[in-house]
Amino acid sequence: MSADGEKLNTDTPLLEVENLHVEFDTYGGTVEAVRGVDFTVDQGQTLAIVGESGCGKSVTVQSIMGLIPMPPGRITAGSARLRGHEVLGRNRIDGKEIRGREIGMIFQDPMTSLNPTMSIGAQIAEPLQVHRGYSATDAFAEAVHLLEMSKIPEAAKRARQYPFEFSGGMLQRAMIAMAISCKPSILIADEPTTALDVTIQAQILDLMQDLQKETGMAIILITHDLGVVARMADEVAVMYAGRVVEHGSADDVFYRSAHPYTVGLKEAMPTNDPALQHELKPIEGSPPDLFAPPRGCGYCARCPHAMQVCDEQPPTGHFLHDHHFSRCWLHHEQAPIKPETIYFKDAKA
Amino acid sequence: MSTLVEAKELTRFFDMGRDQRVHAVEKVSLKIGEKEIVGLVGESGSGKSTFGKTLLGLHDKTSGDVVYRGEVLPSKYSPADFQRHAAKMQMIFQDPYSSLNPRMTVGEIIGEGLRLHSAASIDSVKEQVAEWLRKVGLQPDHMSRYPHEFSGGQRQRIGIARALILEPEFVVCDEPISALDVSVQAQVINLLGDLKERMGLTLLFIAHDLSMVRYVSDRMAVMYLGSLVELGKADEVYFDPKHPYTEILVGSNPEPDPNLERSRPSTAIQGEIPSPVNVPAGCRFANRCPKAMDVCRNTTPELIALKDADRLVACHLYS
Numbered sequence: 001m002s003a004d005g006e007k008l009n010t011d012t013p014l015l016e017v018e019n020l021h022v023e024f025d026t027y028g029g030t031v032e033a034v035r036g037v038d039f040t041v042d043q044g045q046t047l048a049i050v051g052e053s054g055c056g057k058s059v060t061v062q063s064i065m066g067l068i069p070m071p072p073g074r075i076t077a078g079s080a081r082l083r084g085h086e087v088l089g090r091n092r093i094d095g096k097e098i099r100g101r102e103i104g105m106i107f108q109d110p111m112t113s114l115n116p117t118m119s120i121g122a123q124i125a126e127p128l129q130v131h132r133g134y135s136a137t138d139a140f141a142e143a144v145h146l147l148e149m150s151k152i153p154e155a156a157k158r159a160r161q162y163p164f165e166f167s168g169g170m171l172q173r174a175m176i177a178m179a180i181s182c183k184p185s186i187l188i189a190d191e192p193t194t195a196l197d198v199t200i201q202a203q204i205l206d207l208m209q210d211l212q213k214e215t216g217m218a219i220i221l222i223t224h225d226l227g228v229v230a231r232m233a234d235e236v237a238v239m240y241a242g243r244v245v246e247h248g249s250a251d252d253v254f255y256r257s258a259h260p261y262t263v264g265l266k267e268a269m270p271t272n273d274p275a276l277q278h279e280l281k282p283i284e285g286s287p288p289d290l291f292a293p294p295r296g297c298g299y300c301a302r303c304p305h306a307m308q309v310c311d312e313q314p315p316t317g318h319f320l321h322d323h324h325f326s327r328c329w330l331h332h333e334q335a336p337i338k339p340e341t342i343y344f345k346d347a348k349a
Numbered sequence: 350m351s352t353l354v355e356a357k358e359l360t361r362f363f364d365m366g367r368d369q370r371v372h373a374v375e376k377v378s379l380k381i382g383e384k385e386i387v388g389l390v391g392e393s394g395s396g397k398s399t400f401g402k403t404l405l406g407l408h409d410k411t412s413g414d415v416v417y418r419g420e421v422l423p424s425k426y427s428p429a430d431f432q433r434h435a436a437k438m439q440m441i442f443q444d445p446y447s448s449l450n451p452r453m454t455v456g457e458i459i460g461e462g463l464r465l466h467s468a469a470s471i472d473s474v475k476e477q478v479a480e481w482l483r484k485v486g487l488q489p490d491h492m493s494r495y496p497h498e499f500s501g502g503q504r505q506r507i508g509i510a511r512a513l514i515l516e517p518e519f520v521v522c523d524e525p526i527s528a529l530d531v532s533v534q535a536q537v538i539n540l541l542g543d544l545k546e547r548m549g550l551t552l553l554f555i556a557h558d559l560s561m562v563r564y565v566s567d568r569m570a571v572m573y574l575g576s577l578v579e580l581g582k583a584d585e586v587y588f589d590p591k592h593p594y595t596e597i598l599v600g601s602n603p604e605p606d607p608n609l610e611r612s613r614p615s616t617a618i619q620g621e622i623p624s625p626v627n628v629p630a631g632c633r634f635a636n637r638c639p640k641a642m643d644v645c646r647n648t649t650p651e652l653i654a655l656k657d658a659d660r661l662v663a664c665h666l667y668s
Contacts, residue, residue, distance in 0.1 A: 230603060230610045255607075268534065271606075284536075
């Protein structure tokens, strides 16, 4: 069922983002929200983008989706290629719309992202009519089917209801049904479960995984919850101050963390392993002001291992091995401490 | 450990007209000892916040009592009652955006309690506000700024300073960290921990992040649809949940450990928390419970003690 799976050249990743730079003009000056982001996503894989508020996670995916309002936004450099075709600044590739057709998206707050004056079924049917030329009746029937796929009980009855008649978890299911209606090759989920209870979160995450198995779509999951990342991700990209500071497989990033920020994030969270009980170590300070981003490493001011070079020059990326990337001066051969000494030692690694 | 606050069958209903009532909190009994931190968890809509607010008199009690140091508190607070009790009992609110008056400066917000409850001079109020701003990690010159000039994490700290400046004995923290980033959460948690050590605070810590509640609390209480379903030492409740609802809650809590997550079977529970307006007869959890029996649908289970008096569970599996 995978959308156009057979056309895929296995060597090129499904989505390849390179050196993406996004700025916003505001009254206070220009914010450099994204300052050089690279990552790739393969078919059927889940990439989690992690980071705290304001690190540029949402802006990154919104620019891929063409959702950045321009002006005030501006993509100043970089490229994003879906199956080798540039998507930035375009609405369609290969004659197909990118937004909704090639890439589906779900948002954090389903309450405000759905139209309160349209029935749920009509909202899900809309992209089918627009992108795939369904008739209104066929589209509605397909909408009911999609609601069933999203495990909404009594889908036919629910399709005629309005958003206010749905609970938060049900609305998120309806959003997912809408996002996958045109069989996108990528589903972008921007904090899909942040507003939900853990029990409902587990349901939604299960649903996303089931649908991924069925359709073979790739998922880009934006979250700040490392637990959700551990549960869902094949690949993890950790963002800080508009840059990807570490990128690798989930195991690499969790068990062989290479960037001080990743280590800091993990130490700031309680572990539930009684053998590993540690004091919570907050990351002191706050993220840099992106109106005037620091010359060197963005994390320098909060980093316990900061050196003089970190303040002066942006760190270059280092590949620890094939797929494990870290942007930190500690990996440089002249660094006084070896990064191994700061790796988070995890008994189970 | 002597009991500081005790809720005795505390009940709070909200009338919706047409003979309908929201059973927000129903017959919840809970003792909180001096210098103890009790964590309160449950899904949204389970009545955690209503319980916390009713405990402090911010909601009138429908029935039941709150006993504070042996004194039964009035079921409906008059302004004089607030004047008398607010200095001892305080609350840190969930939403740092709507709980600070946008037209007051931070200095006015934090100092208001002192001005109302102590005879301190304007200068000494200022001094104490400055000291508290430092204690919560802000600058004394932030005093003249307005709430909109601060980030979510900073506002949460303003809320903490406001609640603690009167040096209360008992504080209800309603989701004090859920609006914050991970790195800032740890700052706020450590701050609360330090202040607890220094001031001998007693806390009711309401949150839905189970890992954090386990880390912070001495005991953990689990609420479902207005009633208490399990209570015990935080580690025991977390690592050895007895009530099926607690089991599901803990099982749904994703942990930052990919190997563990991969090996763990999905415990996603069917369905959602029902409306508290039409509370089902029998056990309130019966219609979602994987272990429900016939008796669960007819008889409401009482909280009973397991092995020792420390562990209470309301479930027919243990009766």
